[in-house]
Amino acid sequence: EKDILENQEKLNDVQEDIRTNEQKLDDLNNQIDNIEAQIHLLDESIGIINGDIDDLQSDINVTTDDINEINSRISEIEIQIAETEILMEETKELLLARIRENYMSGGNGSTLELLLTSSDISSFFARKELVTRVSENDNELIKELSDKLIELGKLKAELEGQKVTLEEKRTELDTQMDTLTDKQTDLESSKKTQVKKKGDATSKQNEVKYLLEDLDKDSDAYKAAIKRQEAER
Numbered sequence: 001e002k003d004i005l006e007n008q009e010k011l012n013d014v015q016e017d018i019r020t021n022e023q024k025l026d027d028l029n030n031q032i033d034n035i036e037a038q039i040h041l042l043d044e045s046i047g048i049i050n051g052d053i054d055d056l057q058s059d060i061n062v063t064t065d066d067i068n069e070i071n072s073r074i075s076e077i078e079i080q081i082a083e084t085e086i087l088m089e090e091t092k093e094l095l096l097a098r099i100r101e102n103y104m105s106g107g108n109g110s111t112l113e114l115l116l117t118s119s120d121i122s123s124f125f126a127r128k129e130l131v132t133r134v135s136e137n138d139n140e141l142i143k144e145l146s147d148k149l150i151e152l153g154k155l156k157a158e159l160e161g162q163k164v165t166l167e168e169k170r171t172e173l174d175t176q177m178d179t180l181t182d183k184q185t186d187l188e189s190s191k192k193t194q195v196k197k198k199g200d201a202t203s204k205q206n207e208v209k210y211l212l213e214d215l216d217k218d219s220d221a222y223k224a225a226i227k228r229q230e231a232e233r
Contacts (some may be wrong), residue, residue, distance in 0.1 A: 004229045009223045011222035018215045021208050035198045038124040042191040056177050063170045070163045077156045081149060088145040 001233060004226055004233070007222050007225045007229065010023045011219060011226065013218045014215050014222060016221065018212060021212050021215065025205065025208045025212065028201050028208065032198060032201050032205065035194050035201060039191060039194045039198065042187055042194065046184065046187050047179055048190065049187065053177065053180050053184065056173060060170060060173045060177065063166055066165060067166045067170065070104065070159050070166065072146060074156060074159050074163070077152050077159070083150065084145055084148050086150070088142070091141055091145065124150070
């Protein structure tokens with residue numbers, strides 16, 4: 001009977017340890033469930049941010065393409081402006097050369113000069129009209145070139161304004177991207193922390209499971225001993 005009482009006390013202690021560790025196991029299971037729920041929420045948040053980052057990157061790419069296109073157009077306009085300025089300068093040089101040549105030859109194009117050098121009134125009016133047309137054509141060409149330069153200048157200024165707007169937009173998008181990237185980094189860090197917690201809790205869970213297995217074996221052994229001793233008694 002003394003041996004039975006000792007084994008019964010040991011059995012009681014083992015069963016108390018079993019209950020304690022089963023409670024620990026339940027707590028660990030709940031803890032792991034909560035951690036997995038947190039990881040699931042973090043995964044969802046990371047997925048949403050990744051989608052936002054992809055959309056934002058698409059906007060940045062489009063804005064960058066627009067800026068590159070405007071830069072290309074500005075370069076083309078600058079080339080046209082340079083060509084037009086060269087053409088205007090050459091035209092002015094030709095006009096000045098023509099005026100100098102006309103002056104040196106004595107044909108300054110004045111009405112009296114034309115009248116004195118014309119053989120008759122018909123010749124006078126023909127020459128007068130010719131000089132007028134040449135002068136008008138020269139003036140028209142200069143005006144056309146000037147208008148073209150003004151138009152190109154306005155277009156360039158408009159494109160540069162659009163470029164400034166797009167660059168401001170891209171700067172804003174880059175700032176948003178930095179914010180999202182930082183948030184993504186924080187979420188990834190939080191997820192790593194939760195995964196580590198889960199790993200630690202799982203290790204403890206396994207330890208408790210192994211301990212419960214040993215305690216169950218001890219419990220079975222004490223029960224068997226008590227049964228055998230009761231039979232012997």
